[in-house]
Amino acid sequence: MNRNDRAITGLVMVAHAMVHTYELSLPLLLPVWQAEFSTVALPTGTLAVTGFVMGVVLTMGYAPFGLGALPGGVLADAYGSRRLILSCLVGMGVSFLLLAVSPGLVAIAFALFVWGVAASVYHPSGLALISKGVEERGSAFAYHGVAGNLGIALGPLATALLLFGLGDWRVVVGLLALPALVAAIAAARIDVDETAAVGSETATDGGTDDGDESENGAGEDDAPGGDARASGSVSSLGEFLADSRLLFGGAFVLVFAAVMLSGLYYRGLLTFLPEILGRFPSLAPVEFAGRTLEPERYFYVGLLMVGVAGQYAGGRLTDRVPVELGLLGGYGALAVLAVLFLPVATMGLVPLLVMGALVGFFLFVVQPFYQATVAEYTPAGARGLSYGYTYLGVFGVGALGGAVAGGVLTYANDAALFAVLAGFGALAALCGAVLYVRR
Numbered sequence: 001m002n003r004n005d006r007a008i009t010g011l012v013m014v015a016h017a018m019v020h021t022y023e024l025s026l027p028l029l030l031p032v033w034q035a036e037f038s039t040v041a042l043p044t045g046t047l048a049v050t051g052f053v054m055g056v057v058l059t060m061g062y063a064p065f066g067l068g069a070l071p072g073g074v075l076a077d078a079y080g081s082r083r084l085i086l087s088c089l090v091g092m093g094v095s096f097l098l099l100a101v102s103p104g105l106v107a108i109a110f111a112l113f114v115w116g117v118a119a120s121v122y123h124p125s126g127l128a129l130i131s132k133g134v135e136e137r138g139s140a141f142a143y144h145g146v147a148g149n150l151g152i153a154l155g156p157l158a159t160a161l162l163l164f165g166l167g168d169w170r171v172v173v174g175l176l177a178l179p180a181l182v183a184a185i186a187a188a189r190i191d192v193d194e195t196a197a198v199g200s201e202t203a204t205d206g207g208t209d210d211g212d213e214s215e216n217g218a219g220e221d222d223a224p225g226g227d228a229r230a231s232g233s234v235s236s237l238g239e240f241l242a243d244s245r246l247l248f249g250g251a252f253v254l255v256f257a258a259v260m261l262s263g264l265y266y267r268g269l270l271t272f273l274p275e276i277l278g279r280f281p282s283l284a285p286v287e288f289a290g291r292t293l294e295p296e297r298y299f300y301v302g303l304l305m306v307g308v309a310g311q312y313a314g315g316r317l318t319d320r321v322p323v324e325l326g327l328l329g330g331y332g333a334l335a336v337l338a339v340l341f342l343p344v345a346t347m348g349l350v351p352l353l354v355m356g357a358l359v360g361f362f363l364f365v366v367q368p369f370y371q372a373t374v375a376e377y378t379p380a381g382a383r384g385l386s387y388g389y390t391y392l393g394v395f396g397v398g399a400l401g402g403a404v405a406g407g408v409l410t411y412a413n414d415a416a417l418f419a420v421l422a423g424f425g426a427l428a429a430l431c432g433a434v435l436y437v438r439r
Contacts, residue, residue, distance in 0.1 A: 012126040013147035021155025040105040055406025061112025066396025068120025073388020081125035089184035091118025096177035124387040142315025153305035160297040258431035263398015265424040271402035282349040306360035314368035323373040327432030330366035335425030
């Protein structure tokens with residue numbers, strides 16, 4: 001990698017780690033909040049707190065996390081990625097400070113909403129920055145994924161340890177606000193060329209259908225070391241609609257369907273996974289040093305840490321395996337694992353550990369594949385918009401997975417939830433299969 005590649009990769013690695021640190025720490029706080037708040041006061045009256053209610057509370061943060069990705073993608077194309085990443089870091093830190101002083105579930109939901117809005121701009125801006133600014137894109141995607149998984153694993157681990165050591169969740173979330181604010185200060189000092197790789201991409205892809213649009217990826221006003229203002233950016237509603245029709249008029253519609261189903265699986269599984277794990281006898285609470293140690297929290301963290309290997313493996317495989325085949329195999333494996341999880345996991349601790357490792361690996365191995373698939377099926381000039389749509393599907397529509405999971409657990413059981421998850425995985429695999437046949 002050259003200097004610019006390394007600077008961009010370092011920036012997006014830090015920001016990606018921070019986004020997922022907060023995102024996956026929230027499910028550990030969910031049972032704490034449910035234990036503290038038995039009711040929630042609404043203008044229409046008092047509502048008893050159930051799993052469904054808590055799923056809706058988390059959706060208040062996760063929904064804007066995804067829904068804001070689309071305008072985030074538009075802004076990334078229009079104004080450049082670096083300043084959006086900086087805003088994201090500041091906003092996430094402030095939102096967790098708000099969370100620390102929230103007196104009830106309504107205020108918690110508002111603080112989560114602020115976090116979701118701030119975090120929403122990261123993925124379209126960060127991924128667009130890699131795809132347009134880094135020449136060694138495959139390696140950058142791999143390192144970017146590893147950083148995200150380190151945040152996914154170490155963030156919840158830090159949260160679990162702080163909850164065990166301090167006990168007070170308000171103090172814990174207040175401390176968690178600090179890393180994002182420190183990272184924002186560091187990010188403000190980084191200077192990069194956001195469109196350094198667009199010219200080489202155009203030269204490489206000049207014979208493809210994306211050639212004309214790719215030429216628009218680098219504007220004449222883009223100065224090395226400055227924020228990109230891509231000439232392909234969306235500056236009006238007409239351009240937005242035209243670019244959207246361009247994207248959804250082709251195979252990208254299947255990519256969008258796959259990532260939407262991926263988001264429903266991801267959020268539906270992880271939102272209530274600590275609660276589900278807590279019902280296994282092999283993960284029963286243990287008294288330690290005068291406090292109650294809850295093993296399901298650390299199993300949850302371990303599952304996410306295995307995802308580091310999955311994310312890295314997926315990133316490396318995107319340079320060696322057709323991305324469509326990666327979608328088919330990855331989502332197909334997730335569908336099978338959802339069917340097998342409960343029957344195998346109830347056999348004892350060792351089978352549970354094996355299933356957890358497999359789920360963690362395949363849950364994240366698919367992510368580099370769909371990120372690379374978006375890059376292959378979209379023009380460079382609309383790359384920010386395309387990643388905006390991608391994360392609208394993954395985290396916007398996918399946010400409904402938390403509410404769906406809460407509803408299924410409230411009115412049915414764990415087996416019904418895993419059956420629903422298997423359906424999501426199977427349909428996403430079907431999208432990959434159709435793309436592979438079309439290829």
